[in-house]
Amino acid sequence: MVNMERIVLVALLAATVVGFCSPGAIALGDNPSVIIVGAGMSGISAAKSLSDAGITDILILEATNRIGGRMHxxxxxxxxxxxxxxxxxxxxxxxxxxxxxxxxxxxxxxxxxxxxNLSANIYKQEGGLYNADVVQEALELAENVEEISENISNALIAHGENDISVLTSQRLADHVPTSPLDMVLDYYTYDYEFAEPPRVTSLQNTAPLPTFANFGEDIYxxxxxxxYESVVHHIAKQFLTTDDNGNITDLRVKLNKVVTEINYKADGVVVTTEDGSTYEADYVMVSVSIGVLQTKLINFVPILPPWKILALYKLDMxxxxxxxxxxxxxxxxxxxxxxxxxxxxxxxxxxxxxxxxxxxxxxxxxxxxxxxxxxxxxxxxxxxxxxxxxxxxxxxxxxxxxxxxxxxxxVPKWWSNRFYKGSFSNWPIGVSRLDYEEIRAPVGRVYFTGEHTSEHYNGYVHGAYLAGIDSANMMISSVNKQKVPNQEHRDFI
Missing domain, CATH: 3.90.660.10 (Polyamine Oxidase; Chain A, domain 2)
Known part of the structure; x- marks a missing residue:
């Protein structure tokens, strides 16, 4: 019964997003008010999407003294x-x-x-370059193991099997890197991309990696x-007022406002900041990082339901x-x-x-x-x-x-910064597609966005941008009286 309830929820959410994936003005009736928590890529992207749809009563609360978030x-x-x-x-x-x-x-x-030309540029632990032919042989082996892992991933998905870690797929391919050369190539392939090692990272959600499969393999x-943050400013300036010099002066953006509490009820939300200010609105869009959501910086009243907390805690920062x-x-x-x-x-x-x-x-x-x-x-x-x-x-x-x-x-210190608690999300073993639906799902009038809510592009700038649009469309559907289940009273088990 519980599984069926969760499946129905996911289906309804998916149908809602599909129905409102195209930008443009819509008929809204009364203009609802929305508070956006965070002025990074996702928060600004969501705010612009809402504004484009006719929801202009927006207040953006940003904890730092700038917009841009982790683009800095x-x-x-x-x-x-x-x-x-x-x-x-x-x-x-x-x-x-x-x-x-x-x-x-x-x-x-x-x-x-x-x-x-990486094969000609790998240094030994005590100095000197590896022979390029030796490195090339190791690279070809690593690439072959990657190909085997991708085939394993596709087979698991096709047969509805449980996910495994990248490391498990390497074991199945009979090649677990142990030498310094093999380990550095492994690190370059996985950790350098996902910020976590193969023993942690999900195979099904990284092989093949949608970013490269869909958009191309080139990197700039x-x-x-x-x-790079000027991209966020570019989006913001399309709906926020600026002065003659192009500086954002819109009073709907409040900097140095650290949100510490979100009180949500059936008829609206009240957001409290660290300086004691309170702000009321019909809805709130939370665009802070998954790392922050896993801390106690923001207190939700009432506490978020167990299914939501569990989903948020499963993802890695x-x-x-x-x-x-x-x-x-x-x-x-x-x-x-x-x-x-x-x-x-x-x-x-x-x-x-x-x-x-x-x-x-x-x-x-x-x-x-x-x-x-x-x-x-x-x-x-x-x-x-x-x-x-x-x-x-x-x-x-x-x-x-x-x-x-x-x-x-x-030396940047993203992990120590209480407003970020890390750099970007990684999809670890044990997180399912259903978990992702619950990570991005609203709780009553509280909506969530961020690169961590992007099912296919989590951890990337384009994932943050597209997630903002996606989350805004979910809110727009609710404003338009679409019947999205109130998940606040769902059972955990």
Whole structure:
């Protein structure tokens, strides 16, 4: 009986979204009021969709002093670099990635990320490059295992079997990476993309990966002084008022407003912020990260139903740390085929993937190294000077003791930030499609959006953008008196 109830709920929600997937003005009657919690990509995308549909009584409450969320530029050693999202992933396929279209419209500087020569750029733990032929053989084996894993995934889905982890599929393919070389290639393939290791990551929802299958396999690095966040501003300016200089001045956007409580009833919501202010509306759209929803920053009154809490707690919030380092001069190879290189340590994921930024910032002498998951959390709990010392030891193993110390270091700390608690969501083993429907499902007049609510594109900028539209359409259907079940009183078991 319970399973049937859940299936009916999902079917009704799916039918609702399908019925209102096209943008445009609709007949609404009274103009309802909506509070949007969070001014990141999803929150702004949802607000614009509501505004386009005629719902203009909108109030956006943002905890920080800016809009953009995890798309955030900052100044580093005289450059404008991205603390968070940095790439447009999924370009060149049959479908157009909406983010790529906006990036081109805004004429942002982008750079194709070419990993084709990786076999010639992998460094041993104690120094020196691996022989390119040896690496190529290991790469071909890894690619073969990926193909086997994808076939396993398709077979599981076709036969309605339970999901397995990527690591389990590797075991079935009789290849679990254990050597430093195999581990760094494995890290580059999975952790570098999903911010978590194969033992955690779902096979069915990553093989094949919808982003690349639908939008194309090309990846472009955004390296523009205007910042990747200008895409969010571009969307916002289409429905919010601005001054003559293009700055958003709309009074419907309130910055430095940390939402701490959402009180929801059958006839509306009351949202309370940390400074003691209260705001009333007919609906609320919560666009904070899944990491924040898994903390106690926002208190829901009444408490969210158990089915909702369980669904929210099942998803993972990955941590992806891009560390920028500035040097007095270059000591690494430059030119074609050298941009990306790997460090193969017996300690998996230890300052493994590297990128020089000579293409993006010529003459800057800046390197970018990425850490994820437990390494990211460890790094966030130590000083930047300690992190710099660790990194310099790795670099001296790769390039020799003669190299200079970094003059500047930038270590983003997304996990420690209470307004984010991580970088982006990852779909772990044990989360079903039905769980995803419950993650994105509203509870009474409380709606949810964010990249974590995007079934096919979670973790990506385009996922955040499309999720905002999707969640807004769900709300619009409710405003139009569509019969969406009130899930507030559903049983847990």
């Amino acid at each position: 530029k900052t100044s580093f050693a005289g450059l404008s670099v991205e603390l968070g999202a940095n790439w447009v992933e999924g370009v060149g396929g049959d479908e157009d990635n909406p983010i790529w279209e906006m990036v081109n419209k805004l004429e942002l500087d982008t750079f194709y990320s070419n990993f084709d 690095f955004v390296g523009d002084s205007k910042g 990955g941590v992806y740390t891009k560390i920028f380092l500035k040097f007095p001069y270059k000591f690494w190879p430059t030119g074609n085929g050298t941009e990306f290189f790997l460090y193969a340590s017996e300690r998996r994921g230890y300052f493994a993937p590297w990128q020089h930024l000579e293409n993006e910032y010529p003459g800057s002498n800046v390197l970018l190294v990425t850490a994820t998951d437990d390494e990211s959390r460890r790094i966030e709990q130590q000083s930047d000077s300690e992190t710099k010392a660790e990194i310099m030891k790795v670099l001296r193993k790769m390039f020799g003791n003669h190299i200079p110390d970094a003059t500047d270091i930038l």
